[in-house]
Amino acid sequence: xxxxxxxxxxxxxxxxxxxxxxxxxxxxxxxxxxxxxxxxxxxxxxxxxxxxxxxxxxxxxxxxxxxxxxxxxxxxxxxxxxxxxxxxxxxxxxxxxxxxxxxxxxxxxxxxxxxxxxxxxxxxxxxxxxxxxxxxxxxxxxxxxxxxxxxx
Numbered sequence: 001x002x003x004x005x006x007x008x009x010x011x012x013x014x015x016x017x018x019x020x021x022x023x024x025x026x027x028x029x030x031x032x033x034x035x036x037x038x039x040x041x042x043x044x045x046x047x048x049x050x051x052x053x054x055x056x057x058x059x060x061x062x063x064x065x066x067x068x069x070x071x072x073x074x075x076x077x078x079x080x081x082x083x084x085x086x087x088x089x090x091x092x093x094x095x096x097x098x099x100x101x102x103x104x105x106x107x108x109x110x111x112x113x114x115x116x117x118x119x120x121x122x123x124x125x126x127x128x129x130x131x132x133x134x135x136x137x138x139x140x141x142x143x144x145x146x147x148x149x150x151x152x
Contacts, residue, residue, distance in 0.1 A: 041091060046125050046133040046146065048088045049078065049096075053110070053137060053144040056080045060112040060142075071096060071108040081109065094132075097124040110137060118142035 053069060059080065060067040068081040078096075079087035090096060100121040101108040111119040120139030125132045134147040 042094060042125065042127060042132050045088070045091055045094060046135070049123070049125070050135060050144050050146050052078060052080065052088055053112075053135070056110075057112040057116065057118065057142045057144070060114050061116055064114045066114065067112050068109045069112070071098065071101065071110075072106065073108075074106055093127055095126045097126055098122070112142050116142045 056067045056069045059082070069078060070081050071078045076090040076092070077087045078090065098108055098121055100119070101110055101123075102119055103109075110121050118137050118139055121137045123135045123137070125135075136145045136147070137143070138145065
């Protein structure tokens with residue numbers, strides 16, 4: 001015969017230990033997934049920026065006129081300087097560091113010429129001091145060559 005004081009279920013301490021383990025596990029999962037989403041957005045921006053540079057070079061060669069890509073630190077956007085062209089927003093946590101861009105008023109710009117050449121530049125997409133990607137625009141060919149940084 002069984003005792004009336006036989007234990008069924010879990011004690012409060014056991015439940016608290018299980019809940020603490022679950023909370024730590026969920027925190028680790030959310031931290032990992034959250035940083036992965038941020039990296040995916042960073043990569044998407046670098047790809048969009050490379051696409052914008054290629055599009056500007058193609059327009060210059062097809063149209064027979066120089067085409068500029070404008071970078072505005074104030075509005076945090078970059079775009080092809082032609083009416084009706086779209087723009088790419090620079091995400092808030094990212095920054096573009098540039099070497100060799102031309103400057104006019106409050107914007108920086110890069111020019112692509114009809115022969116395929118460009119004014120040349122090296123662009124770095126940076127998040128919290130870590131270089132995520134580096135894009136070098138060759139002055140002779142105008143080609144945008146991307147190199148993935150160590151921080152991404």
